[in-house]
Amino acid sequence: MYNLVKPLLFRLEAERAHELVTHAFRATAGNRLFARILRRLYAFEDPVLTMRCAGLEFANPLGLAAGFDKRAELVEPMALLGFGHVEVGTVTPRAQPGNRRPRLFRLPADRALINRMGFNSPGAGGMAHNLARARHRTTIVGVNIGKNRDTALERATEDYAAAFDALAPLADYVAVNISSPNTPGLRRLHERGALTELLGALGKRNRVLAAPKPLFLKVSPDETGLEDVVAAGLAAGCAGFIATNTTLDRSGLYSHLARETGGLSGQPLAVRARATVAQLHRLCEGRVPIIGVGGVASGADAFELITAGASLVQLYTALVYGGPALPQRIKRDLASRLTQAGFRSVADAVGTATSV
Numbered sequence: 528m529y530n531l532v533k534p535l536l537f538r539l540e541a542e543r544a545h546e547l548v549t550h551a552f553r554a555t556a557g558n559r560l561f562a563r564i565l566r567r568l569y570a571f572e573d574p575v576l577t578m579r580c581a582g583l584e585f586a587n588p589l590g591l592a593a594g595f596d597k598r599a600e601l602v603e604p605m606a607l608l609g610f611g612h613v614e615v616g617t618v619t620p621r622a623q624p625g626n627r628r629p630r631l632f633r634l635p636a637d638r639a640l641i642n643r644m645g646f647n648s649p650g651a652g653g654m655a656h657n658l659a660r661a662r663h664r665t666t667i668v669g670v671n672i673g674k675n676r677d678t679a680l681e682r683a684t685e686d687y688a689a690a691f692d693a694l695a696p697l698a699d700y701v702a703v704n705i706s707s708p709n710t711p712g713l714r715r716l717h718e719r720g721a722l723t724e725l726l727g728a729l730g731k732r733n734r735v736l737a738a739p740k741p742l743f744l745k746v747s748p749d750e751t752g753l754e755d756v757v758a759a760g761l762a763a764g765c766a767g768f769i770a771t772n773t774t775l776d777r778s779g780l781y782s783h784l785a786r787e788t789g790g791l792s793g794q795p796l797a798v799r800a801r802a803t804v805a806q807l808h809r810l811c812e813g814r815v816p817i818i819g820v821g822g823v824a825s826g827a828d829a830f831e832l833i834t835a836g837a838s839l840v841q842l843y844t845a846l847v848y849g850g851p852a853l854p855q856r857i858k859r860d861l862a863s864r865l866t867q868a869g870f871r872s873v874a875d876a877v878g879t880a881t882s883v
Contacts, residue, residue, distance in 0.1 A: 529850030541631040541640070545847075549596075552604035565607040569855045573862040578611075578873045580816045580838045581741035581766040583667055583699055587611035587858055588873050589829065592820045592841035593671035593702065593745075594642070594792075598649050599657040606666035609854040614841065615654065616671030617704045620689035622650030623675055626709065630789070633847065634782035638824065639796075640844045642773065643789030645709045646673050651693035658697040670698040671745065673707065680712045683721075684728045691729055695740050703729065706747035706772035708790045714747055719755040726763030733764075741766030743818060746807075748774045748799045757810040767816040767838075770803040771796070793844035797822025801835045808836025808878050816877075824849060826860020833861075833873060834880035 536544040555561045576587040590612035591605050599615040606613070625647025632641045649657075658668070672694065674686035687703065695701050703726070705716035716722055726744070733739045744760045746753065748771035760768060773790025780795060800821025807817050819837030823829055824845035832840050846853055870876040 529852065533850065537633065537635070540629055541633050542628060545631070549601060552601055556604035556607055562603075562607060565604075569607065569609045569852065571609060571855045571858050573858070575862050575865050575870070575872055576611075576858060578838060581700060581743075583741065585611040585667055585839065588833065588839045589854055589857055589861075590614060590667075590669075590818070590839055590841040591846070592843040593617055593669075593704070594644070595843045595846065597647060599654045599661065599668075599670075602658075602661045602664050602666065602668055606664065608851050609858060610666060612667035612669060612699075612839065614669040614671050614702060615658075616702070617646050617648065617673040617707065618651055618654045618670065618690060618694065619646050619648040619673055619675045620651045620686050620693070621675050622653060623648055623677075632784045632787050632789075634780065634784050634793070635848070636781040637785070637793065637795055638844070638848055639780070639782070639791055639793030640847065641784065641787045641789045641791050643709045643787070645676060646707065648673075651690045655693050655697060658694070662697075667699045669700040669702050669743070670694045671702040671704050673704045673710065674713070676710055680715060680721075683716060684725050687725055688728055688732060691732055695733065695736060696738075698740055700741040700743060700766070701729075701733075702743045702745050702769055704745045704772070706745050706750070708747070708749075708773060708775050714750070717747065717750050717752065717756055719759050722756065722759040723763065726759060726765060730763045743767050743769050745769040745772055746803070747772050748796065748803050748821065749776065753803070753806055754810060757807065761811070761815070765815065767818065768807050768811070769818040769820060769841075770807055770837075771800050771821050774799060792821070793848075794822050794824060797828060801832055804832055804837050805835040805880070813878060823857070824853075826857050826864055829857055829861045830864045830876070831880070833876050834878070836878040838873070838877050
């Protein structure tokens with residue numbers, strides 16, 4: 528079915544197509560009969576795929592990366608497609624429109640996207656409302672938080688703290704986004720002093736919650752000083768890291784749209800994401816989990832990220848090209864690869880490629 532619809536969607540401006548797909552998913556999941564059909568069509572789980580990570584139980588390691596569901600409106604529809612977790616956002620404390628359109632571009636020849644969305648966000652209050660409505664959700668939900676564009680970098684901690692306070696009680700985990708290339712100056716938060724201040728403030732708030740949440744730090748694939756990032760994250764009690772965000776690198780692209788400004792995601796990011804995951808796994812010495820994201824479009828891609836050091840994997844861009852059946856295909860292939868390689872679980876496979 529998606530193969531029939533896809534050419535029509537690809538005739539539309541990319542963000543408009545995404546809005547139509549979002550509406551269709553919400554309408555389908557809101558109808559009990561259609562929701563039952565979706566669940567039956569795309570249901571696939573295997574005991575080898577179950578994963579305990581950061582104190583949370585995941586039915587499978589495949590998640591939806593932040594950016595696809597910026598308003599927390601698609602948690603249940605994505606659960607029906609078989610995702611083991613959904614990361615919503617990035618959300619800023621105050622609502623903001625993001626950058627001017629067009630700001631999302633398909634690169635079909637490269638199986639990639641470029642976005643310069645600029646943290647278009649309903650604000651923490653709007654997302655809190657949507658998450659509260661989805662309180663009976665059937666999948667793990669992470670909330671990805673960032674700062675408003677007009678907040679000075681030296682006051683960034685205030686923004687992250689405000690978003691955390693509003694949303695952490697409604698989340699299963701919180702992802703701290705310091706790595707989007709589309710908010711000016713944001714990646715400077717990778718610097719150890721700024722990062723120590725930010726994570727220290729969030730950690731203090733987290734510890735006073737009735738049920739503290741795992742904090743994950745989302746890093747850039749273009750960052751060279753990961754040693755300091757890891758040291759600051761571990762010292763602040765981060766539960767783990769997410770690798771990676773989009774890249775500014777344009778090496779080896781074929782599409783004429785490669786010149787568009789913004790962050791690149793999809794297949795061209797796969798090698799860099801895998802290398803970053805492996806580096807983080809070595810630096811962390813396996814003490815905390817890593818969520819691998821970048822170029823995941825198949826069971827083979829997921830398997831390679833896991834053996835590089837990822838406990839969980841996420842995708843976004845591949846869903847645009849592969850359609851709603853993609854999560855099921857990836858999980859079937861991944862389960863087969865794990866079993867054929869002699870692993871009894873995802874956990875057994877984590878980091879095995881780096882230990883040889």
